[in-house]
Amino acid sequence: MAEKAKQAEVEATEAQSVEAPKVSEAQANPEKFLADFNWHNYQEGIDEVEDSQLKEFEKLVAENFVDTLNDEVVEGTVVHISDRDAIIDINAKSEGVISLNEFRYNPNLAVGDKVEVLIDVREDATGQLVLSHRKARVIKAWDRVNNAHDTGEIVNGFVKCRTKGGMIVDVFGIEAFLPGSQIDVKPIRDYDQYVNKTMEFKVVKINHEFKNVVVSHKALIEADIEEQKKEIIGQLEKGQVLEGVVKNITSYGVFIDLGGVDGLIHITDLSWSRINHPNEIVELDQKLNVVILDFDEDKSRIQLGLKQLSKHPWDALGEEVKVGDKVKGKVVVIADYGAFIEVAEGVEGLVHVSEMSWSTHLRSAQDFVSVGDEVEAVILTLDREERKMSLGIKQLTPDPWTDITTKYPLSSTHTGIVRNFTNFGVFVELEEGIDGLIYISDLSWTKKIKHPSEFCAVGDKLEVVVLELDVEGRKLSLGHKQTTPNPWDKYETEFAVGTVHTAAIAEVVDKGATIDFNEDIVAFVPSRHLEQEDGKKLGKGDSAEFKIIEFNKEFKRVVASHTAIFKEEEIANVKAAVKKQTAQASEAKPTLGDANDALQALKDKMEGK
Numbered sequence: 001m002a003e004k005a006k007q008a009e010v011e012a013t014e015a016q017s018v019e020a021p022k023v024s025e026a027q028a029n030p031e032k033f034l035a036d037f038n039w040h041n042y043q044e045g046i047d048e049v050e051d052s053q054l055k056e057f058e059k060l061v062a063e064n065f066v067d068t069l070n071d072e073v074v075e076g077t078v079v080h081i082s083d084r085d086a087i088i089d090i091n092a093k094s095e096g097v098i099s100l101n102e103f104r105y106n107p108n109l110a111v112g113d114k115v116e117v118l119i120d121v122r123e124d125a126t127g128q129l130v131l132s133h134r135k136a137r138v139i140k141a142w143d144r145v146n147n148a149h150d151t152g153e154i155v156n157g158f159v160k161c162r163t164k165g166g167m168i169v170d171v172f173g174i175e176a177f178l179p180g181s182q183i184d185v186k187p188i189r190d191y192d193q194y195v196n197k198t199m200e201f202k203v204v205k206i207n208h209e210f211k212n213v214v215v216s217h218k219a220l221i222e223a224d225i226e227e228q229k230k231e232i233i234g235q236l237e238k239g240q241v242l243e244g245v246v247k248n249i250t251s252y253g254v255f256i257d258l259g260g261v262d263g264l265i266h267i268t269d270l271s272w273s274r275i276n277h278p279n280e281i282v283e284l285d286q287k288l289n290v291v292i293l294d295f296d297e298d299k300s301r302i303q304l305g306l307k308q309l310s311k312h313p314w315d316a317l318g319e320e321v322k323v324g325d326k327v328k329g330k331v332v333v334i335a336d337y338g339a340f341i342e343v344a345e346g347v348e349g350l351v352h353v354s355e356m357s358w359s360t361h362l363r364s365a366q367d368f369v370s371v372g373d374e375v376e377a378v379i380l381t382l383d384r385e386e387r388k389m390s391l392g393i394k395q396l397t398p399d400p401w402t403d404i405t406t407k408y409p410l411s412s413t414h415t416g417i418v419r420n421f422t423n424f425g426v427f428v429e430l431e432e433g434i435d436g437l438i439y440i441s442d443l444s445w446t447k448k449i450k451h452p453s454e455f456c457a458v459g460d461k462l463e464v465v466v467l468e469l470d471v472e473g474r475k476l477s478l479g480h481k482q483t484t485p486n487p488w489d490k491y492e493t494e495f496a497v498g499t500v501h502t503a504a505i506a507e508v509v510d511k512g513a514t515i516d517f518n519e520d521i522v523a524f525v526p527s528r529h530l531e532q533e534d535g536k537k538l539g540k541g542d543s544a545e546f547k548i549i550e551f552n553k554e555f556k557r558v559v560a561s562h563t564a565i566f567k568e569e570e571i572a573n574v575k576a577a578v579k580k581q582t583a584q585a586s587e588a589k590p591t592l593g594d595a596n597d598a599l600q601a602l603k604d605k606m607e608g609k
Contacts, residue, residue, distance in 0.1 A: 073136045078113045088117055088131055096131035103133065105173070116140055134173075141172030145213055149203040157201045157215060159194045167194060169201065169215055176203075182216035185225055186247050186257060189284070225260035232261045236302070238292055241309070246286045254278045256290055256304055263302035265290060270306050272313045272346025274332045281306070313346030314387045323379050327391070331373045339365045341377060341391055349389035351377055356393050358400050358433025368393070400433040401474055408434070408466050408476065413483060418460045426452045428462055428478055436476035438464060445481045445488060446520035446556070487520055488553045495521060495558060497548050500565065504543040505530075513538070515546060521558055523548070529561035538562060 079095060080087035086103065088096045098117065103109045118136040119129070148155050157169040157176065167178040178201070180188055188194075201215035244256035244263065253266045270281045282288065290304040321327075329343035338352040356368040369375060377391035400407075408414065408430065416428035416436065425439045443455050456462060468477035495501070495517065503515040505525075512526045525546065530537040538544055550559035 073116050073118050073139055075114055076117045076131065078109065078111050078115060081109065081111060088115065090117060090119075090129075090131070092129055094129050096129040098131050098133050137173040141174045144172050145174060145176075145203055146206065149206050152202065154200050154202060154220065155215075156198055158198050159196065161195060162191050167191065169199075171201065171203070171213065171215060174213055176201075176213035176215045178215050178217065182214075182218045185218055185221060185260075228260040232259055236292060236295060238294060240292045241289055242292065244288055244290055244304075246282050246284050246288065249278050249282065249284060251277060254282055256288065258302070261302065263290065263292070263304040265304045265306050269293065269304070269308065272307050272310070273342060274340070274348065307346075313344055314384065317344060317347055317384070321379070321382070323382050325379050326376060326396070327379060328374065328376050331369050331371050331375060334365050334369065334371055336364055339369050341375060343377075343389070343391075347389070349377070349379070349391040351375075351391045351393055355380065355391070355395070358394050358397070359429065359435060394433075400431060401471065404434070404471060404476075405469065408469065410466050410469060412466050413463060414466070415461055415463050416478070418456050418458050418462060420458060421452045423451065426456065426462075428464055430464075430476075434476065436464065436466075436478040438462070438478045438480050442467070442479035442481055445484070445486050448556075488556065491521060492551065492553050495548050495551055497551055500545050500547050501560075502543065502545050505538050505540050508540050513540070515560060517558075523558040523560040525560050525562065529563045531563045533566040 074090050076088035076090040076096065078086055079089045081100070084100060086098050086100055086109065088098055090096055096117065096119070098115075100109075103115075109115075115133055116136040117131040117133050118139065120132040120135065144155075147153065155171055157171040157178075159178070160168045160170050160175070162168075163177070166180045167183070169176045169178045180191065182204070183191075183194065199217055200220055201217055202219045203213060204216045204219060205214035206212070242258050244258045246254055247257040247262060248255040251267075253264050254270065256263045256265060265278075267275065267278055270278055275281060288306065289309060290306055291308050292302060293305045293308065294303040295301060327341075327343045327349075329341040329349070331339050332342045332348065333340040336353075338350050338355075340348045340350055342348050351365075351369075353363065353365045353368075356365065357363075375393065376396060377393050378395040379389060380392045380395070381388070381390040383389070414430050416430045419427045419429045419435065421427075425437050426443070427435050427437055429435050438452075440449055440452055443449055443452065447455070449455050462480050463483045464478040464480055465482040466476065467479045467482065468475075470476075501517055503517055503523075505513045506516045506522070507514045512524055513530060515523050515525060517523055523546070525538075527537070529549075532538060532544075544562050545565050546560035546562050547564045548558065549561045549564060550557065552558075
């Protein structure tokens with residue numbers, strides 16, 4: 001009972017401790033609740049913000065955050081640099097990462113530096129913002145390059161290396177081409193001197209399709225040069241002396257830079273002396289004083305002179321130099337007709353080839369001298385007004401014709417060298433300056449020679465005999481066949497008319513045949529004299545006896561006959577028979593008719609009936 005009483009007491013106590021339910025504001029004052037109820041919050045889910053607060057918020061966002069959804073180039077700040085990357089803050093929800101390889105051009109990159117970047121990836125696999133400095137540079141660089149091209153702005157570029165035809169230049173991070181012709185107004189000989197240098201350029205051409213940029217350094221200085229050129233050209237006068245620099249050397253002359261204006265010194269106006277190439281006188285980049293010789297109407301072509309600044313060598317030639325003097329000089333030019341000898345600087349004399357040797361057989365000047373040879377000569381003529389001088393070399397030695405009659409008397413025998421041929425003979429040189437002619441008829445006693453080249457060759461040595469000597473005409477007639485006895489003197493007896501010789505027919509020719517009695521004598525046999533006793537004719541290779549019926553020593557003509565041999569025997573037999581029959585007739589005393597018959601028979605036999 002007591003336990004139940006306690007339990008009842010506890011329950012009564014708990015019932016008293018429970019508070020009575022509270023009454024809400026809406027229940028307590030429904031009118032006020034409805035008047036103050038936030039219908040915007042109930043419908044939109046958020047509290048309504050005042051316009052002033054929205055504008056302030058938009059302003060703060062614009063100032064502190066970037067739009068990561070477009071490709072605009074933005075500026076960021078380097079907040080951290082690791083071994084491989086740079087962390088860039090661009091006021092986005094996260095920092096971006098850029099590889100340090102993109103900053104190789106700027107090894108001094110440091111925390112706090114401002115850099116241009118392009119948002120490459122908004123979020124990578126790790127949720128990281130990826131930026132690109134290289135792409136930002138390229139975009140900005142093309143903008144700057146295009147602007148420089150349109151406005152003519154002068155830009156700085158770094159010459160990276162050489163390439164075919166020019167150089168590669170880094171302009172705003174873009175590789176541009178600098179043609180060799182656009183480096184300077186004067187030709188460039190050493191391209192390497194510009195490598196790794198920063199220079200000023202002007203963008204002259206852009207190919208947007210192929211992303212090619214062409215720059216020029218020459219264009220920057222051409223404007224200044226053009227002004228200088230106009231000023232110099234306006235003051236040009238013939239005879240004016242100017243200072244210039246050797247710009248280019250060619251085989252025909254030298255181009256001189258007069259300060260923006262080019263002039264040409266022709267090779268003949270470089271030196272009073274004869275030269276082979278202008279580089280013997282000048283060298284590249286050499287400073288020279290030159291004189292203006294001439295120019296065209298618009299003064300675009302200027303002819304300059306260098307030698308005109310010094311006195312003409314002929315004017316400086318001493319009065320003591322006169323005809324007959326011996327002079328020494330150097331061979332500067334050789335022509336077929338002679339050689340030019342420089343006896344003093346700018347003073348030349350001509351040695352004609354006929355004055356090089358006493359020989360009347362003229363040769364080329366190259367046979368006597370060569371360019372560069374130091375020679376001695378005698379002045380033959382001297383004309384100071386015409387500035388001409390003729391020289392002689394052969395005059396330094398005695399004239400070989402002076403004692404010609406003593407050295408080469410008539411009928412004397414000598415040995416000479418064949419120098420050349422003519423249709424009528426051979427010229428033989430006995431010594432330097434002494435030439436003689438062997439007529440073709442005096443080459444051989446026996447051979448019939450149509451041209452001297454059939455008998456000998458140039459350079460051969462021939463033994464000769466002096467036949468005629470004309471001292472005044474300086475002519476010498478020689479003979480070669482006279483050095484041996486005339487074999488026809490012996491043949492005149494051996495092959496006299498009537499002599500008989502045995503030989504074979506060598507050739508059958510028109511109207512007869514030929515036979516060789518020996519190596520010198522070739523006899524002719526007329527056709528009617530080839531007939532044999534049996535009536536047949538001799539043919540080629542047939543051997544028989546032949547009688548000489550004609551021998552002409554002067555014309556070397558020999559005629560032979562085979563028929564004459566048996567014809568004469570027959571005639572002799574007939575005569576003998578007639579004589580015998582006459583004697584018998586005298587003894588028998590035949591009648592007149594018998595005698596007539598016998599004589600008629602003999603006559604018929606002799607006549608071949």
